[in-house]
Each structure stands twice: as structure tokens, then as C-alpha cells.
Amino acid sequence: QSALTQPPSASGSPGQSVTISCTGTSSDVGGYNYVSWYQQHPGKAPKLMIYEVTKRPSGVPDRFSGSKSGNTASLTVSGLQAEDEADYYCSSYAGSNNLGVFGGGTKLTVL
Amino acid sequence: QLQLQESGPGLVKPSETLSLTCTVPGGSISSRSYYWGWIRQSPGKGLEWIGSIYYSGSTYYNPSLKSRVTMSGDTSKNQFSLKLSSVTAADTAVYYCVRQGWTNRFDPWGQGTLVTVSS
Numbered sequence: 285q286s287a288l289t290q291p292p293s294a295s296g297s298p299g300q301s302v303t304i305s306c307t308g309t310s311s312d313v314g315g316y317n318y319v320s321w322y323q324q325h326p327g328k329a330p331k332l333m334i335y336e337v338t339k340r341p342s343g344v345p346d347r348f349s350g351s352k353s354g355n356t357a358s359l360t361v362s363g364l365q366a367e368d369e370a371d372y373y374c375s376s377y378a379g380s381n382n383l384g385v386f387g388g389g390t391k392l393t394v395l
Numbered sequence: 396q397l398q399l400q401e402s403g404p405g406l407v408k409p410s411e412t413l414s415l416t417c418t419v420p421g422g423s424i425s426s427r428s429y430y431w432g433w434i435r436q437s438p439g440k441g442l443e444w445i446g447s448i449y450y451s452g453s454t455y456y457n458p459s460l461k462s463r464v465t466m467s468g469d470t471s472k473n474q475f476s477l478k479l480s481s482v483t484a485a486d487t488a489v490y491y492c493v494r495q496g497w498t499n500r501f502d503p504w505g506q507g508t509l510v511t512v513s514s
Contacts, residue, residue, distance in 0.1 A: 316499075317498075318498045318499040319499070320498075320499050320500055320501065322442075322501070329491060329504040329505065329506055329507050330442065330491075330501070330504055331504075332500065332501060332502035332503075335496070335498060335499070335500040335502075336498050336500070341502065373441060373442050375442070375444075375499055375501065376499060377498065377499040380455070381455070381458065382444075382455075382457065382458060383430065383432070383444065383447050383455050383495065383499065384432070384434075384444035384447075384495070384499055384501070385444065386441055386442040386443065386444065387441070388441045389441045389442070
């Protein structure tokens, strides 16, 4: 059982927006603005898409955005494209004794 | 662009110790700005942080694996290593090495190496 809770699946049509949630506790997501999101295509290593809740690394399209409210963080993908179909994982800092907890992952399908 | 490369046996027998090394060509594990970590992914499953090491040698382990994990670093070779003892089939996974920023930012990742635990 993962420390953070994500829906197992999400879907949307090309051009639409989809939001993936990531729920933790006040000891991780709610306690720090250190939530990150990763995209993973089959057979590939995960790729950082969002860090520190809302920041995008260089090269990540601005169609990807992050937010947080209380113990729940969210990743929104706007203007869905076929290449966005992948698994998405959230992660949060959880204190000095647990530097990284992950969600179980969400499979995003572009219809 | 910084690249990380995992190496080690792809097959380990039950009850033995899994040993992996991550090489960081073109980078420096002596940097005070980052941790260097290991993350694994069991077949068809999600990601699990195993642990991280800081340039000073300080180590941080997932509480659920802490009793079996040892990490070390060799700054002269720009490498860091993972040892996981008393492995079982449940430890079969793709193991990734990764650079970890202060704010839970895992980037970049190595390509990953599959380790199978089987007799």
C-alpha cells in the first residue's frame, strides 16, 4: 500500500483537460510544499514534470501544472495530446527520516 | 546533461545480498546541493524510495527497508552503491539510481536495472 493515494486511472479526449489527485497527510503533502510529479512511459525511466508543487523544469510544456490544497496535491494536464498517455506518480517529502514517499500511480489514457 | 548509470548482477539468490552501483560521469557526488538515491519499481507496480546518501556520507533510508539497506559513496570514482540484504522474491524490481534535490526533486534518473531474485 502506497503512502500517497492516487486514482488508478484517468482519461480524456485530445484537447481536453484532466486532473490527477494525490492525497496524503499533514506529515507529508500537507506539511511541506515539496510535492513532485513524474511521467513514465512503458519501459522508460520516470521523468520529472513538476516540483515544489507548482514549478516546471525546463523543457516541460506549460500544459502541465500543479497545485495543492491541504493534504491533496493535483496535476492538471491541459490540451491533452496523444503523447501524454503514460503513468503519472506523485511524491512528497515526509520529514528528515523519510525523504520521499510516492503515490501508487495513475494511468492516463488519451481517448 | 547529467547521466546516471546503474550496474550490478541481474540475478540474486534468495537470502543473499543485492549489490548495485551507480556511476555519475560528468557530475560530482561531492556536491553539497544534492542527495544521491535509489528508487525501485516492482513489476507492474509503483515507485518506492529506498534511500539516499549525502556527500558527507549521511544516509537516509525508507523506514520499511532500513534494517536491510546499506548505502555508501566513493567520491574518487564518482559512484554510490546500494546493498540490500536477505532478499526475497518481493525484492524483484527495476532499481533506479537518481539525483535528489533538497525539495524532493528526483532528477535525473538512471535508465534502471532489473534485478530478479530467484534460485
